Amino acid sequence: MISNSTNILSIHLNVDGFSFYFFEKDQTIVTKRNYFIESQTPQIYIKHLVEALKKEKTEHFSLIRLIFSNKLFTLVPNELFNENRVSDYIEFNSFLLPNDPIESKLIETLDIQFLHSYVESIEVQIKDLFPKKEVKILHSGYSLINQLSNFSSEIQYFVWFNFSSIELLYFNEEQLIFYNYFETETKEDILYYILFVAQQLEIDVNEIPIHLLGNIEKHSETIAMMKKYIRHVKIGINENITFKEFIL
Structure with a gap:
């Protein structure tokens, strides 16, 4: 239930849909x-997004996060980063239109720059809809790496579930070894990417736990x-932090 004290709206934007998360000041999820x-x-995507937002009580929000x-996206070691070459870094792996915006953010715990682009027309529509609100642009990868690096004192393999994509992260001895985003259509696709990355990184899925986060309800x-092929499948980060308590 959204109340007068609910002051953060987090909008997660995926290729085939979006999610609204409403937060209190202490980051407690009120509604999803x-x-x-x-x-x-x-055009259709933005139309649905705007129509959904207009149905919400938004007068109490002070911050809107577009994730x-x-x-x-791409990652660059901070010591090699040149802010005049941000488009070159991303275009090495992805296709960008000439005027596509690019954001860069430093992940301080790892001393890595996270660069990403996004659909500017969505940002414009949100700012037009909420001209007096603060709008913050993020990428899910930045949020995941930034937060999960705090739990990487040992070997950790994480899977973040979106609607029809996953994001895989692997940490070893407080270092980020791997992060990537994969679009998926079937549960077999998901299992393939998880096991393929494990094989390439020499992760023993009979020994190393795999932690599942995100939109897990859709992927029962x-x-x-997964449990037929992976011995230790864990829901959440640890016993104290479940997937429902972990937020981007």
């Missing part, structure tokens, strides 16, 4: 809503299948 969109055109989950069949 998921919206799935069949059409892939940006994009997409392939338009996937998790049941």
Whole structure:
């Protein structure tokens, strides 16, 4: 239930839908809503997003976080980072249009710059809809790495579930060894990427626990299948922090 004290709206933007998370000041989740969109055109996507937001009571929000989950990102060691070459870094792995915006943020615990691009028309629509609100642009990868690095004192393999994509992170001795984003259509796709990355990084899935976070409710069949091939499947970060308590 959204109350007068609810002052943070976090909008998670995926390729086939979006989620609203409503927070209190102490980061406690008050309400969560998921919206799935069949059409892939940006115009239809934005239309659904704006219509959904207009139905919410938004007068009490002081901060809106737009969190994009997409392939338009890269990581650069801070000591090698040149702010005049941000587009070159991302275009090495992704295709960008000439005027696509690029954000760079330092992950201080790892001394890594996280660079990402996003759909600017969504940002424009949100700022037009909420002209007096603070709007913060993030990428799910930045948020995941920044927060999960605090739990990386030992070997950790994480899976973040979106609607039809996953993000995989692997830490070893407080260092980020791997992060990537994968679009998926079936539970077999998900299992393939998890096991393939484990094989390439020489992660023993019979020994190393795999921690599941994110939109897990949608993937119950996937998790049941994972348990046939992976010995230690954990829901959440540890006994004290469950997937419902972990937020981007």
